[in-house]
Amino acid sequence: MEEETISLRELFAVLRKRLSMIVIITVLATVISGVVSYSFLKPVYQASTQILVSQAAAGSLASIAGMSFDNDAKYIETYNVILKSPYILDQVVKELDLDTTAQGLNNQVNVTQQGKSQVVTIAVQNHDPAEAVTIANEIAKVFQREISALMMIDNIHILTPAELPENPAPIKPQPVLNMAIALVVGLMASVGIAFLLEYLDNTIKNEQDIEKLLELPVLGTVNTIELEDGKSTKKSTTMNSKRGAKVEV
Template structure:
């Protein structure tokens, strides 16, 4: 016989395990908040923008006989060069940074702004001031070295990175982390509640007997409390009073 679970049984299970679900949900949110605020170090981001001169790039495109999208292809090449060890080694040496080109590469991102000739160089660092310095230095070194690498001079620093008065970290995001932890904790609590209910095979009511034996219950025997009602102290007091009355008679 196939067992079916009604919505009422689902709601009863959730109601019975509501305390467990709430504890797990609140605990997950509290742990996420504590880790986000006190364990994970904040990461700051700083960006500088450079402009690839369209005239210079267009001149190269005409000399090479390339198509109209040659500018974008050159910008993609620039993006790779900016994150190359050739550029990053010089940045590390000039700023005397205690890092490697590979580690610095992981904190640098380069992106073209839409279909324009503007390229944004972004640097993430635990120190907001150092992020500003590294971003500006990468732009300067690239502007200086690209002329010797590709025999062109079409790079202009459009907007250097600046340190804001109140730096705001980009990572972690405590509110988002707590919200995610609430959802995950709620799902874990509900899942654990149904798991415990599924593993609970004790028989407590006549409905449990019907489910187990697949037979209707014809009758039940109630518990009969004789003279054993009340606490042991109360029963002892009743016995003493009865013996006293018998003696006086």
Template sequence: MEETISLQEIFQTLKKRLALIIIITFLATAAAGAISFFALTPIYQSSTQMLVSQQATGASSALEAAGFDTDAEYIETYNVIMKSPYILDQVVEELGTSQDASEMNEKINITREDESQVVTITVEDPNPSQAVDIANTTASVFEREIADLLRVDNVVVLAPAELDDSPVPVKPNPMLNMAIAFVVGLMTAVGLAFLLEFLDNTYRNEDDVEKELGLPVLGSIPLIENKNRKHAVTQKTPTRRSRHERGRERIGS
């Protein structure tokens, strides 16, 4: 026998478990906010832009001799060279940091701006000043070393990284994390509410009895409240006691 659920039953279930839904959603949102603000380490981002041009001195002939026929080919090669240990080891040495080339590699991301010859070096680090230094040092080391590697001089730094007066971390994003936690918490709470309702096998009305037994309900006995009866007994008791006391007073007199 196929069971169906009406829209009214859905609203009744949500209303019945409303407190549970609110508590779970609130706890999930609050936990995401607390973790984002107090537990996760803020990460700052800094970037340097460089122009890679074939029009620089000797670049066109040198690149053609090396087998680079298109801009994409030599720019992609430059991207690999920039993240190579040959470059990053020198960056670590100039910065005097305790990090090694592999750790530095994880912080650096190199992208090409659309189809242009502009390459952007993006660095993410918990220290905003350190992110700026890594980006600028990587660009300067690459600009210096590429002339010896490929015998070309076609790299120009367009926009060096700069430290803002009040740097803002790029991650974590507390508001985004709290919004995601709110949605996930709400969905989880609603799902839990319907699961509890499904596992609740108590009989709440005549329809539940009919579904369980497969028989029609002929009648029902309503629950009679005894508040008025108790109230009447309570009112009569003092009256009887008072008459009895009056009889004793008359006999005594």
């Protein structure tokens, strides 16, 4: 069984043949992405505050001498869990009278430790930039207040409170990035569709298709036949050297 090979020239021929379809699909995907990003997706803003886990626990000299940086790092892992717990977030929702639940607020909050430092960042995402700032600061305040009762320590300090900038910029959506992704995806999809259509198309359109199908040279063709009534037919008869076979296209 002979293996079929496709040359680069044939590949470019397929792309050139379906060029209009490829351009239309690519442009359409890019335009749709832009319209959705600019008109339908609500902008999301982010505000963040930072808290410092100091080495002074319970404010005593004994604690200062006995607590090391490694111990504080272990405490930070626990703090990160407590910060997003319903115990803290329920109080934030209640005190700010938010139209959400602790679980809903949890989805808006992200708590991260800055490297291996003792600084923890509380980031809040919201459609309202002012509300994002208020929530971030309130979470830090509630946590600072409640951690003393939970763990009998007082080593949390608000390092940098969240502030509302004059011209807040949303972190998402990013229309330009979305359109660029849509352009690439649309281009890849349209090229794939072009090759799929070419693979599924097994009709005979010209002499080259006949030569390729029968693997025989074409002897002659009749392109147009004039009829008695003056009309013409576009039926073309091609003859090849295989038993005088005729193929109509």
